[in-house]
Amino acid sequence: MTAPTPPQDRLLTVLTDAGIRDERVMAAMLRVPRDFFIPSTFREHAFENTALPIGHGQTISQPQVVGIMTEVLRLSDRHKVLEIGTGSGYQTAILAQLCRRVYTIERHKPLLKEAEERLAHLRISNVTAKHGDGGVGWPEQAPFDRIIVTAAAEHEVPRPLLDQLAVGGMMVVPVARSPIDQRLLLVTRHQSEVEVQDLGAVRFVPLISDMLEPSRPQSVAEALSRLTAPRRS
Incomplete structure (x- = not known):
């Protein structure tokens, strides 16, 4: 009888198969226990390459997707990062291993409370979290070196988030062109x-924002053409 594969070995295989090559990203994801961020009902599936429910209509993303989104941001320990959608806190914990500070926003208070408790348990101290509307961003702390959005924006990259991205900064964000067509975009601001850059098809829960007006479908280039550069204080 073949012995079961250890959980971390399974995760390593998932990341390798996904093409993740950044050793810092691999190490961070292997350090953060994904099963700790998943409801007990689904914990046996923690190290499978699948999204899982975490309550309130939200999910924890596939490890493959988390790895890709983290790697493309090319994080350094100097970076200040904005995360839209704290969720379980899993992505937050990984980001915290790789950058100077993470600012994270979650619209569901119970999820935020649970995520903060998990992060505290793991003694992660370089995260500042708040309950709020992710579509608005966190203008008081802008500009950000990196922004990661873990829910799909409708038709276009949210303008408030673009305005809060530093010159030289990068944002990874899923954008829904239609209910069945979501693309993962990497936005680099010069x-x-x-x-x-279009990174391919993805599937995320929608980004819910009271401040973002429903918009007509338009190209990303058209939306970005109206952008103004933020100033560093």
């Missing part, structure tokens, strides 16, 4: 232009 001094006089914005570069957008």
Whole structure:
């Protein structure tokens, strides 16, 4: 009888198969216990490459997707990062291993409370969290070196988040072109232009925001053309 594969070995296989090559990202994801962030009902599936429910209509993303989104941001220990959608706190905990400070926003108070308790249990101290509308961002702390959005924006990258991205900064964000077509975008902000890279199809819960008006479908280039550069204080 073949012995079961240890959980961390299974996770390592998932990340390797997904093409994750950044050793810092791999190490951070292996340090953070995914099963600790999952309801007990689904804990046996913690190290499978699948999204799982965490309550309130939200999910914890596949390890593959978490790895890809984290790796493309090319994080360093100097970076200040904004996370939209704390969720279980799993992605937050991984980011915290790789950057100077994480600012994270969650609209569901019970999820935020549970996430903060998990982060405290793991003695992660470089995270500042608040309950709020992720579509608005956190202008008081802007600009951010990196922004990661863990819910799908409707039709376009939210303007408030673009305005809070530092020159030279990068944002990874899923954008829903239609109810059945979501694309993961990597937005890089240069001094006089914005570069957008399509990373492929994804599936996320929608980004709910009271401040973002429903918009007509438009190209990302059109939305970004109205962008103004933020100033560093």
